[in-house]
Amino acid sequence: MIQIHHLKKTFGRLEVLRGIDLAFDQPGITAVLGPNGSGKSTLLKSILGMVLPDGGQIQFRNKPIDQLGAYRKDISYLPQIARFPENLRVAELIKMIESFRPQVSRSTELIQHFGLESVLQSQLGHLSGGTRQKVNLVLTLMYDTPVIILDEPTAGLDPVALIKLKELIIQARKEGKILLVTTHIMSLVEELADRVVFLLEGRIYFDGKPDSLKERVHEPNLEKAIASLLSGGQLTPLSSNPPSQTRMNGKAIHSILKT
Amino acid sequence: MLRIIRYSFADLIRSRWLYFYTGFYLVLTGALFFISADLSKVIVSLMNAILFIVPLVALLFGVMVQYNTREFTELLLAQPIPRRSIFLGQYLGIASALAISFLLGAGIPFVISGIFISSEIWNFSILLLSGVLLSYIFSALGYLLALINDNRIRGFGLAIVVWLALAVIYDGLFLLGLAWFSDYPLENAAIFITIFNPIDLARILILLKLDVSALMGYTGAVFNQFLGTSLGMGLALIVLVIWAVLPVSMIRFISLRKDF
Numbered sequence: 001m002i003q004i005h006h007l008k009k010t011f012g013r014l015e016v017l018r019g020i021d022l023a024f025d026q027p028g029i030t031a032v033l034g035p036n037g038s039g040k041s042t043l044l045k046s047i048l049g050m051v052l053p054d055g056g057q058i059q060f061r062n063k064p065i066d067q068l069g070a071y072r073k074d075i076s077y078l079p080q081i082a083r084f085p086e087n088l089r090v091a092e093l094i095k096m097i098e099s100f101r102p103q104v105s106r107s108t109e110l111i112q113h114f115g116l117e118s119v120l121q122s123q124l125g126h127l128s129g130g131t132r133q134k135v136n137l138v139l140t141l142m143y144d145t146p147v148i149i150l151d152e153p154t155a156g157l158d159p160v161a162l163i164k165l166k167e168l169i170i171q172a173r174k175e176g177k178i179l180l181v182t183t184h185i186m187s188l189v190e191e192l193a194d195r196v197v198f199l200l201e202g203r204i205y206f207d208g209k210p211d212s213l214k215e216r217v218h219e220p221n222l223e224k225a226i227a228s229l230l231s232g233g234q235l236t237p238l239s240s241n242p243p244s245q246t247r248m249n250g251k252a253i254h255s256i257l258k259t
Numbered sequence: 260m261l262r263i264i265r266y267s268f269a270d271l272i273r274s275r276w277l278y279f280y281t282g283f284y285l286v287l288t289g290a291l292f293f294i295s296a297d298l299s300k301v302i303v304s305l306m307n308a309i310l311f312i313v314p315l316v317a318l319l320f321g322v323m324v325q326y327n328t329r330e331f332t333e334l335l336l337a338q339p340i341p342r343r344s345i346f347l348g349q350y351l352g353i354a355s356a357l358a359i360s361f362l363l364g365a366g367i368p369f370v371i372s373g374i375f376i377s378s379e380i381w382n383f384s385i386l387l388l389s390g391v392l393l394s395y396i397f398s399a400l401g402y403l404l405a406l407i408n409d410n411r412i413r414g415f416g417l418a419i420v421v422w423l424a425l426a427v428i429y430d431g432l433f434l435l436g437l438a439w440f441s442d443y444p445l446e447n448a449a450i451f452i453t454i455f456n457p458i459d460l461a462r463i464l465i466l467l468k469l470d471v472s473a474l475m476g477y478t479g480a481v482f483n484q485f486l487g488t489s490l491g492m493g494l495a496l497i498v499l500v501i502w503a504v505l506p507v508s509m510i511r512f513i514s515l516r517k518d519f
Contacts, residue, residue, distance in 0.1 A: 075337070096262065
């Protein structure tokens with residue numbers, strides 16, 4: 001579904017992504033992990049075309065992504081920060097986002113799920129942080145899309161809302177969707193993730209099942225495994241260079257294959 | 260894009276600041292009528308206020324709304340709609356809300372005082388048209404400044420600098436220059452320099468229509484003498500429209516290349 005080849009991005013002097021190769025084809029939940037500033041959000045935003053890469057390519061359904069963004073109808077995205085136009089009402093905002101997509105929305109069901117009926121007519125500027133995040137979740141999850149990208153979905157949620165969010169994530173996995181999630185809450189990763197991608201300074205250091213990450217560093221839980229990855233110095237990026245290189249001069253073509 | 264314009268407009272039209280802005284024009288125009296019943300005098304007084312205030316408020320609104328909707332823009336960018344519709348739609352929403360707010364505030368007192376049965380109706384229309392054009396031009400400049408500068412303080416600072424430069428300093432430097440080079444024929448240079456300031460252009464447009472030569476100033480007189488009233492007005496209007504289109508195409512250019 002999503003193929004990323006040698007993705008590079010620099011902000012000023014800061015190299016945020018240094019040649020990322022990734023593919024998301026199998027249904028399931030992938031946790032994209034890494035410390036602050038490791039490039040998680042930039043990676044996810046690149047898939048949506050919000051960040052424009054300096055190098056490499058991203059393909060969605062085998063086609064390079066474009067600026068017109070019609071491909072985005074198959075992706076749901078939860079932004080990290082939930083801030084909306086302050087003077088609009090919740091119901092108006094939901095209606096407006098619904099008008100951008102051709103799909104049928106299940107907003108009514110989700111509004112009930114998160115108990116937002118009472119704030120539908122409130123202006124968005126008057127909502128608390130947690131309630132705004134619930135609105136954010138409704139806006140994201142109201143469509144039946146094959147890909148769901150959640151950037152820090154648990155921020156500001158109370159325990160009840162968190163349980164409800166987990167239910168929705170598990171339900172989406174059952175429906176065979178591809179979910180990409182960033183979070184700092186390792187218990188959530190341990191509970192839900194089928195695959196972990198660990199990013200550090202713009203490179204991928206681990207890509208595989210959570211269990212094999214724990215085995216690799218001989219730690220019983222994921223939180224410690226990640227901490228040990230960061231501190232233990234046993235870090236080597238998976239692939240920072242293209243697997244093959246082709247050079248051409250006047251007379252000959254050199255092809256270098258790395259295995 | 261229409262949907263974005265509609266939401267942006269709906270959000271802004273309910274903002275307290277915009278009510279305040281409309282109220283300000285209502286009070287100002289009402290007060291001017293209270294002082295003088297002469298429509299023509301009220302138009303000239305109002306013009307001076309409009310040329311100062313419309314650019315300032317439009318610049319600040321453009322900057323403010325762009326910054327305030329940054330996070331929401333991210334949500335919009337994730338929807339299956341093209342980038343250019345998001346940014347042009349937001350801009351047009353802001354500019355239209357400002358323009359309508361200005362039209363209502365400045366227009367209602369004139370309607371009450373019987374502008375429709377007065378011979379001043381065309382002068383008044385030109386005044387309103389200038390205010391609307393300035394709203395579009397300066398909110399585009401403000402929006403553009405905020406889009407280019409991620410640092411909010413710098414964005415607001417630059418907006419103030421642009422306003423000071425065009426509304427205050429430009430005329431001063433212009434006069435100094437005229438005095439300095441008074442031995443030379445300056446007519447063409449004066450027209451040329453005026454083109455770079457939309458506020459001056461709007462002033463000339465209104466004064467040519469009002470035909471108040473005493474208030475026209477040097478460039479106004481030059482416009483009148485060399486181009487005649489209708490050609491002068493036509494030129495001023497065309498350049499103003501170019502002023503409105505240029506920043507918008509810059510917004511489009513930048514928004515297609517920016518990371519969010």
